[in-house]
Amino acid sequence: HNYMMRKKNRKEQQRVSIVVAGTLQRYFFNSTGQNLIQPMMQQGHTVDYYLALTTAFAKPYRSEASYISRIHWDPIFTNDRVVSQSPNTSHVKEVISQTLNASGCTLRDLILRDSVDIDSNELVQAHRARAKQLYPQQDPDLRFPMLDLRNPDIRKRTADGNRNLLRLHLAIQELWESVQAAERAGSFQYDIVMFLRDDSLWLTEFD
Numbered sequence: 001h002n003y004m005m006r007k008k009n010r011k012e013q014q015r016v017s018i019v020v021a022g023t024l025q026r027y028f029f030n031s032t033g034q035n036l037i038q039p040m041m042q043q044g045h046t047v048d049y050y051l052a053l054t055t056a057f058a059k060p061y062r063s064e065a066s067y068i069s070r071i072h073w074d075p076i077f078t079n080d081r082v083v084s085q086s087p088n089t090s091h092v093k094e095v096i097s098q099t100l101n102a103s104g105c106t107l108r109d110l111i112l113r114d115s116v117d118i119d120s121n122e123l124v125q126a127h128r129a130r131a132k133q134l135y136p137q138q139d140p141d142l143r144f145p146m147l148d149l150r151n152p153d154i155r156k157r158t159a160d161g162n163r164n165l166l167r168l169h170l171a172i173q174e175l176w177e178s179v180q181a182a183e184r185a186g187s188f189q190y191d192i193v194m195f196l197r198d199d200s201l202w203l204t205e206f207d
Helices: 002-011 030-042 066-070 089-103 122-134 152-186
Strands: 015-023 046-054 106-113 192-196
Touching (some): 046 152
Parallel strands (some): 046 106
């Protein structure tokens, strides 16, 4: 009996929230729309989308790797062309909005900005102050959230990577607060909240 009830519940319509934060240059949108959102909508679920992307260049964790120079924007934003400049943000917003609206998905929040300000965050400031007291000769972002002290080059890229992670998770926190605000305003609660990487690439239809 319990098995049959669980099987039945899995087929019921779900209210789903998709939360994505990251950078525009790494962001894969086309496969998400085609292989994640559209199949869920066709299965009768309600899907809301929350997105926050930065457009400015942030030094990658593995900036020395040759493949970093070959990263390009999702072709859906560049008319299937490889371009050297970031696509226009108004165009990016229009493509995302139109694609989601066509599928029936609701775009609840869309944030496009140059960068996420971590320097003004009180928790980051407090952590850096402690780090400077304990390790005055080191970059205050070297030891959190990643820690890798093997050599000077790795230490430098670890500090850069830590700043990127802080920006990412502060953006996720901002979107999470938007999710909660939507629940309060609509007097509902999501059944499922999906937190996705900006470069999630869906190769087949999601069920």
